Amino acid sequence: MIINLRQICFLLTLSIQLNRFIILDNDILDYYCQIIDSFINILYSIIQSDNKINNKLSHSLIGTIIPNLYTMTLSKQLEKYIQNKHIISLILKLTNFENDEIQLNAFKILSSITTEQETKNIDTSDNIADLFIKFLNKVIDDSNQTLRFYNLLRCLKHLIQYDQIKDELTKQNGLPLIIRCATDIKFKPLQVQQPALEILFALTFNKEAYQQLVVALVDDLDFVLSRFLFFLIIRQDSF
CATH class of the missing domain: 1.25.40 (Serine Threonine Protein Phosphatase 5, Tetratricopeptide repeat)
Known part of the structure; x- marks a missing residue:
């Protein structure tokens, strides 16, 4: 299931990776925004779970979601949408996972959506x-x-x-x-x-x-x- 999800996410974000200046029309933009909402809801569910740290499935899901969430920040339209979701506290929690890939992608997302003052507060x-x-x-x-x-x-x-x-x-x-x-x-x-x-x-x-x-x-x-x-x-x- 995770492998299929990774493949689907890769295909969905490939055009953004190859051309971050691409302008999404309203229908496609709305579709991506729904995906972002789903990603964020899944991340919140994992973070609130009692066994989030040791659960391999949770790690795999996070490892699939956050690099694709970062890729979406390459689009100015989607970057603004993600910023307006106010998920900095959520992403900061992901930096506590003892997994270099998860931490790196979390910091990459933060680099795209945080203001200077917010970044100064990241210790x-x-x-x-x-x-x-x-x-x-x-x-x-x-x-x-x-x-x-x-x-x-x-x-x-x-x-x-x-x-x-x-x-x-x-x-x-x-x-x-x-x-x-x-x-x-x-x-x-x-x-x-x-x-x-x-x-x-x-x-x-x-x-x-x-x-x-x-x-x-x-x-x-x-x-x-x-x-x-x-x-x-x-x-x-x-x-």
Whole structure:
């Protein structure tokens, strides 16, 4: 049953994964909103269950639902709908599950639906940094995990705006990984290098990270500047 549900969810969210700027017409939007409501109701039922932590079926259901719930946040229309459901407290409870995949996807959802003040109130910055470093290392060279790689960088780009995340990413030696994303020519400029450069730029507002970046990027300065100018030109053309 779980396998069939995963396959159905994958097919339902595939178009959003491939094109997050897609505009859903009203009928399709309503259909997705009903799915979101069902997902949220299931999650509430699991959280309120007495044996939620040890129940393998519950873990499997959560493991199926939350990555697809995150995928729906890639659509601006659905992201707004999910934000209006006020589920931050629910998703925060999922971060307590002792399962890296569940925790990571919960944090990815939070990165999309929380405001700056709400993010500041999330006292799990060390865990967030650890999970993102762990999973970026896992997928960075895996050609079968390309979309996940892009989405991880997208989420981290949002979360890195907050000081506690900057601190933890720096403390946990995450900078070399982000520098590689920004400077390795095998990565796509828009999907990988641009968000990585934006993450590095945000990190320059952290004193320790800034000092590390000055040393680490001195040999790649010309490349970084050329990439930065390239993205400035692209952004100018979009105005």
